Amino acid sequence: MDKVAMMINARKLFKDVSDLPTIPAIVSRVVSMLDSQDASPDEVADLILSDQVLAARVIRVVNSPLYRTSNTILSVKRALLFLGFKSVREMILTSYFVDSFKNQEQPFDMKMFWVHSFSVGAISRRIARMIEYNDVEKAYLVGIIHDIGKVFLGHYCKEEYGRMLAGISNTSSTTYDAEYESFGTTHCEVGLCLALRWNFPPAYCDVIANHHSSEVVTEDPLLLSIVALADFYCLSHGTYNSVAQASIPGASEDNAWEVLSQFATDSLPTSLEHFLSALDEEYEAINQEVNQLFNTMTI
Template sequence: MEKAAMMINARRLFKDISDLPTIPAIVSKVVSMLDNHDADPDEIVDLILADQVLAARVIRVVNSPLYRTGNPITSVKRALLFIGFKSIREMILTSYFVEGFNHKTQPFDMKLFWIHSFSVGAISRRIAQMTDYQDVEKAYLAGILHDIGKVFLGHYCKDEYGHMLNSIRNTSLTTYEAEYESFGTTHCEVGLCLAQRWNFPSGYCEVISNHHSSEMATEDPLLAAIVAVADFYCLSHVTADTVAQASIPGQSEENAWNVLNQFAVEPLPSSLEHFLSALEEEYETIRYEVDQLFNTMTD
């Protein structure tokens, strides 16, 4: 089916939903400003201070074990300087995403879902470094957010989605393929609708929409390829999110691998399989980071 037809089906699922979690407009604005490399730091601090809940959240996270600040940080400006503007963007958006969906019941294990999401984020960041991607933290955040459409489908189409997941256990069908058969759309198109509703910057929208078809990415093909390879690694080597997945790379993963090779600044292993096993050596460190982040975000 054409992507356009899948988008129509995804929008249909959204039509009658009135209790969709929202991200406050001010948060979208702060994230867009932080995406703009010429943004004025003082203006961003003022915006954050205009929202007490957001300001309190920034202070809480900067003082969490993740950042090991030593002395308590009590001002938003110092928090921004300490964490860095790029990381603060990722922290704000991720914490709203986790909070928005954390208490929504699902037909799958939400903890596994978050571990998968944060693992894909951490692996994406590592691949971004290896390919000299210009915004490593953006790759990290895009990795965390890539599967948001699953949370929507799992909550708002709970019975059908649960039935679908049960039906593919012990089969070679992937979640993506099964979603398409059941809904005529997948978590990619649904995730894009959600990301657009939340006014995510377009680079993130493209990854959410194309992480299973990264060859379709036009705005930032390297970012889509990074997340596609990280996702494949996590599904086949580390953590399944909703059900176990096939571990043989398909055409989409091979395409993503070719894109990574075009951009690599350090020699990459000879094949995608070798590359994935090289990442495993770093997995202990990555898993530690993920545990720390997971605890901070779900406090």
């Protein structure tokens, strides 16, 4: 596949769209402030409070069952101190990301899409903790947003995408290959265009663009490997049968596993197969986490 031609085709699809969903500028400003870690809780709280919708959202989510607070938290500053900058950053971006696609019609089941996205997020976080990655919440967020390109293709190329999905149901073809056949590009390149438009940080863009080709060298290879493996786990778990097992592992997963093993020799099981079985043991807890999140987000 010619990556340059795929990117050109993705840009062409983008050019025709005038009603692209937006993420408010205030959200990008708060996220960069939280990313920098130099700001004080007062400064961040002031910025959040300048937008009442955003402030209300922070208070609502921090008091949801997801965070199990013993007392109700009523101030934005306390929410920041309770959750920490990184968790608030992920919570804000995730909820706006979900909102921007909320009422769009899609040729696929959106609930299933979100279940996949949040499961990849939750498993990425689990892997990140396991290997003591330095920004666990970032792994979680990037896991959630890795497939955003699918929502773009499903919404803006609805009929063709629907036909494509119907054409591969009950076959062994992957969505990725079918997208390439139909559009000359895939959700990875289209997702990258969207991420660039929304000014997502470079490491986030890298994962969106390369999670199906983890052999590519990126700014944060560890982050890419975490999400690529979480995605692989969810895909194989979703169709957990002998055929799916027989196809494990593939080239891309092998590469991601190799990167992971280099960084965390002590804390990882001895092989990819053992690693996937260790995740199996936690899968029930992860499922509960995802369900709780659904109730919070009211998708």
